[in-house]
Amino acid sequence: MASDSWVLTSVEARGYGGIGGNAQTLKLDRPVVVLVGPNGSGKSTWVSAIEWAFFGELSFGNDFSIDELRGNRAEAHRVYMHEGCNETEVVLRLRRGSSTMVWRRIRHRQRPQATHDEVTCTIDGVPVATDPGEVLGITPDLFSRAVAPRQTSLQALISSEDSDRNAALDRLFGIERLNALTVGLSRARDELSRRVRELEQRFDAMASRLREEVARRFDRRSDARSKVLEAGIDAGELTLEGARSLIASLSRALSVDLPTALGNISSLQTAHRHLGRAADQLWSRPGPQDRLNRLTRFKTAVGGARDRWQNAIRAHKDAAADLDSLRASIGSEEVVRNAVDEAEGWLNDIEDQLSAVSKRAAVLAKARDWLGEHEHAPGDELDCPVCERPMLAQELEHLVDAAIECIQAEGGEIARLSEDRQKAEEALSGAKEKQRQLERATGDVCDAEEGALRRRGELVDALQTALGMWAAEVADDPEKPVVEECGRTKAVGQQPRRQGAEGHEDDEALDAALRETLAVGEGVLASTNDELAKASKQGEALRERVIALQRLIEFLQAAGELDALDEDVAGDELTAARASLERIQEWRETLRIVTSVAGDVSVAVAEQRVAAVSPKINEWFGRISRHDRLKGARVYVETSRTAGVVRNAYRVRAVDPAGSWEVAPGPMLSGGYQTILTVAALCALADVDAGGHQLGLLILDEPTQSLDPEMSQQMGNVLGVSAPAPTTVVTTTDKAFADAVVQGAGAGRSKLVPLKRWTAAQGTRFEGEGE
Amino acid sequence: MESLLEQLSEKLKREIDDTERLAAAQEVAGAVIEALSNPNASPDGIKEAAIAALGDAIERAESAVAAAERRLRGE
Numbered sequence: 001m002a003s004d005s006w007v008l009t010s011v012e013a014r015g016y017g018g019i020g021g022n023a024q025t026l027k028l029d030r031p032v033v034v035l036v037g038p039n040g041s042g043k044s045t046w047v048s049a050i051e052w053a054f055f056g057e058l059s060f061g062n063d064f065s066i067d068e069l070r071g072n073r074a075e076a077h078r079v080y081m082h083e084g085c086n087e088t089e090v091v092l093r094l095r096r097g098s099s100t101m102v103w104r105r106i107r108h109r110q111r112p113q114a115t116h117d118e119v120t121c122t123i124d125g126v127p128v129a130t131d132p133g134e135v136l137g138i139t140p141d142l143f144s145r146a147v148a149p150r151q152t153s154l155q156a157l158i159s160s161e162d163s164d165r166n167a168a169l170d171r172l173f174g175i176e177r178l179n180a181l182t183v184g185l186s187r188a189r190d191e192l193s194r195r196v197r198e199l200e201q202r203f204d205a206m207a208s209r210l211r212e213e214v215a216r217r218f219d220r221r222s223d224a225r226s227k228v229l230e231a232g233i234d235a236g237e238l239t240l241e242g243a244r245s246l247i248a249s250l251s252r253a254l255s256v257d258l259p260t261a262l263g264n265i266s267s268l269q270t271a272h273r274h275l276g277r278a279a280d281q282l283w284s285r286p287g288p289q290d291r292l293n294r295l296t297r298f299k300t301a302v303g304g305a306r307d308r309w310q311n312a313i314r315a316h317k318d319a320a321a322d323l324d325s326l327r328a329s330i331g332s333e334e335v336v337r338n339a340v341d342e343a344e345g346w347l348n349d350i351e352d353q354l355s356a357v358s359k360r361a362a363v364l365a366k367a368r369d370w371l372g373e374h375e376h377a378p379g380d381e382l383d384c385p386v387c388e389r390p391m392l393a394q395e396l397e398h399l400v401d402a403a404i405e406c407i408q409a410e411g412g413e414i415a416r417l418s419e420d421r422q423k424a425e426e427a428l429s430g431a432k433e434k435q436r437q438l439e440r441a442t443g444d445v446c447d448a449e450e451g452a453l454r455r456r457g458e459l460v461d462a463l464q465t466a467l468g469m470w471a472a473e474v475a476d477d478p479e480k481p482v483v484e485e486c487g488r489t490k491a492v493g494q495q496p497r498r499q500g501a502e503g504h505e506d507d508e509a510l511d512a513a514l515r516e517t518l519a520v521g522e523g524v525l526a527s528t529n530d531e532l533a534k535a536s537k538q539g540e541a542l543r544e545r546v547i548a549l550q551r552l553i554e555f556l557q558a559a560g561e562l563d564a565l566d567e568d569v570a571g572d573e574l575t576a577a578r579a580s581l582e583r584i585q586e587w588r589e590t591l592r593i594v595t596s597v598a599g600d601v602s603v604a605v606a607e608q609r610v611a612a613v614s615p616k617i618n619e620w621f622g623r624i625s626r627h628d629r630l631k632g633a634r635v636y637v638e639t640s641r642t643a644g645v646v647r648n649a650y651r652v653r654a655v656d657p658a659g660s661w662e663v664a665p666g667p668m669l670s671g672g673y674q675t676i677l678t679v680a681a682l683c684a685l686a687d688v689d690a691g692g693h694q695l696g697l698l699i700l701d702e703p704t705q706s707l708d709p710e711m712s713q714q715m716g717n718v719l720g721v722s723a724p725a726p727t728t729v730v731t732t733t734d735k736a737f738a739d740a741v742v743q744g745a746g747a748g749r750s751k752l753v754p755l756k757r758w759t760a761a762q763g764t765r766f767e768g769e770g771e
Numbered sequence: 772m773e774s775l776l777e778q779l780s781e782k783l784k785r786e787i788d789d790t791e792r793l794a795a796a797q798e799v800a801g802a803v804i805e806a807l808s809n810p811n812a813s814p815d816g817i818k819e820a821a822i823a824a825l826g827d828a829i830e831r832a833e834s835a836v837a838a839a840e841r842r843l844r845g846e
Contacts, residue, residue, distance in 0.1 A: 139808070177807050178775075184817020185803060191822060195829055202836050206843055213843075573839040580832035587825050590787075590796045594821075597782045598800070605775065 005696030006094040006101055006136060007726045008050065015085030016052065017045040020763030023089070026753065031723045032745040035731040036738040037755030042764030043731035047699045051143055052080055053090035053105045054132045056114030059144040077112035082763065085109070096694075099124055101135070137693035141177070148699040149682050175609070175637075175648050178602040185595040186645040192588050199581055206574075210565070217562040224555035231548035238559075240268075243552050247271045250549065253542055254278040265560060268553045272546065279539065279546040287535030288528055291476045295525040298466045298482065299518070305462035306514050309455035313507060316448035323441040330434040333442075339431040347424035354417045361407040361414070368400045453497070456507070459514070460493035482524050485517035592644070599646025606637040606648040609688070616684030617677075621654065623718045624676045626711060630654040630663060633680055652681055671706030679703045679715060683724040696726030703730065704737050713740040720744020776804040799824040 014023035019042065026035075026046050035043040051058050057080070081088045092103040106118040119130040132138045138147065228238060237246070244262050251258045251271075256278045258271050330336060376382065376393030384391045384399070391399070407413050463486055470483045492513045497506045614635040621633035638649045653662040654669060654677055665674045679700065686698040700719070704712045712734055719730060720741040732738050742750045754767040779800040787793040799821050806812055806820035822829075 177812060180812055180814050181775075181803060181807055181817055183814035184806075185821055187814055187818035188821035191818060192825070192829070195833075199832055199836050202840065206836070206840055209843060573835065573842040577832070577835035577839040580828070580835040584825075584828055584832050586792065587795065587828055590792050591799060591821060593786055593792075594779075594783065594796050594799050594803075597779060597786055597796075598803075601775065601778045601782055604778065 005694050006096045007696045009095050010093045012091040013049045015082040015088040016049050018042045018764045021085045030751045032728045032750035034738040034741045035753050038757050040758050041755035042758050049090045053092050055140045059140040136695045138695045182599050182646045189591045196584050221558040221562050224558040228551035228555045231551040233548050246549050250275045265557050275546050279543040282539040283543040286539040287532040292528050301462045305459040309459045312452035312455040316452045319445040319448040323445050326441050333438050336434045343428035343431050350421040357413050364404045371397045463490035482521045485520045489513040489517045603639050610635050610637050612688045613684050616687050617680050620680035620683045624715050629656045631657050672711050675706050686724045698725035699729045701731045704734050712737045716740025717744035
């Protein structure tokens, strides 16, 4: 026992639990005090008042929970107050040597929370801290294990159910907290691992997306690199400086003024747009396009006019040749005209003859009609109407008929003349047709001549138009010889054209000048086409360089995007995230070590306790036991490690002196010996834990369950003889047991405190009190 | 409890060479032992104390990862 322990000498209570409003005092003025009384007389109330005074509440442990009564609800804190009392007060008096400690707790019904309790502690009248841990080294946990084990704990200890018994043992031996420590650390480790896993998964997903993006941008850059190399840019020029150099070269070649500051991709793109427009323009209209157009227009207009003029001249010549040919064929206009005249004369003559014959025939017809109308005797003579000679009428009639016959008969004179007339008409028609042919041919010659003259005029107009075009659009130097030639030719063409053969000479002169002009124009056109081809080639080459510039900018852009992603990878956020994860992983490792170490320490502490407690239990069990073989007891610890979590479990066994036979609490050990084993453990723990605090008190609340009278008396005697604490308070309903305790301790070292049956009216009362 | 903490500290010193990690481990040990001194100490209370001893390391890591995610999304 510790000699410097504070010894509880009295408990004064009023309004606490079943103790009524009048203050009562339990004097603990002997080492062993036995509270004896019937069930419900208030024995446990008195001993619980000690714990309440110290801590403001009772630690019920796992076998009872008042959690649902906790919190700030006032009613929860009034459960300790006697019904009808407005105030509860417990005063503990303790002594150590010549010093006196007074510990007081008062609770008011209006403000029943422990935090509002009035708690005071004085030592020799001097106030000290109201912390039991600081003053006495006692905590609620230690109190409930080593000072005042609950009845329920005792019951659990002797339970036949392993889980209940072991839990109670663990609690009593203080291993419960060690297990809570290792299990809690393990849960913390699991919780941390879970959250780290979640973060790692998010980080991995992020890294995966990043890798995909990097791969995509890398491919894009590779693709852009291939294209720019294909476009003719050297590998050494795939830089921003290379792009600037190319832009400078192109701007000179295309005569494009660009800003000198080309610092970023955007400015390069702007420069490329300007250069692209210029290159497209050059490519689509390379070289002296206007000159080419003018020369082409000149060639088309003047050349065409000349062709048409020459065609007209040829047509005129052909028409003249046709006329000559016709003349040679059918005769000249004069010959044909004579033939017409001759045919007309012939026809007129025949017409005259026919008229005369017709008249004659008409006279003869009249004569025949007259002769027929007049009766003439034969021999009558009549003057011949023709010869006017007298003729016989009959003869005359014959003559008339013969004459008519001669004129009108087939093959007669009229018939013959009609035939001639037809021939004359045909001759006239043929001659007139020839005359018309000659007239048409002559007309054709005239028309062709007029056409040639008109075309000549048009040619001169075309020359004038070309000169006007050059005057309006300002001819290039290479065109000027053409212009001069054109002017001269126009002058030739404007001179009056003479008639006849001289006219042809004039035409020849004009055509010669024209051919020369066109030849000069053709030459300039050819050189212009060469110039254009060269310019086109140059434009195409520049355009390709501009496209190469575009590829280079695309490459730089792709490279920049890849670089930017690299910066992202090394960005503050990612770095911070990675560093945070690494820190947490370090924490996880640290927690793993702490958990492991806590498990080891837990085992070590448990073994230390076993080493300290086991001999004491053996000693106490041996004192109490009346068994013929089971004379001792021992404690050992079983340690399990599951998934890195250490759990300790105590095992208490009754053993024979040789240690060859051990019996575990349960079916193989009688209830009484289980009680003895339990009380032995409690006494041993009180003995051992007394070194950890300065409260010299052990309360054994109803320790005689399942004990027969003989065993009960033996236990009482042992507890009296070997009081396990400076003050040992025992509560019991068993008067014989109480007497045995007092008897074992001796009257000077012990006293019996009998309690009356509790009544609602009077509450808890000691015997002799109020009588 | 003080004895338990002392034993834990001693054992941690033997297990951990790194000064920074040892300090962290002792911080956790101190936190859980303090939690253990609570009359109503439970495994979950110990767990909370150990996690709390990490400070805002987890929250910082979660914030950092979230910030990195936003960065990657281009926000």
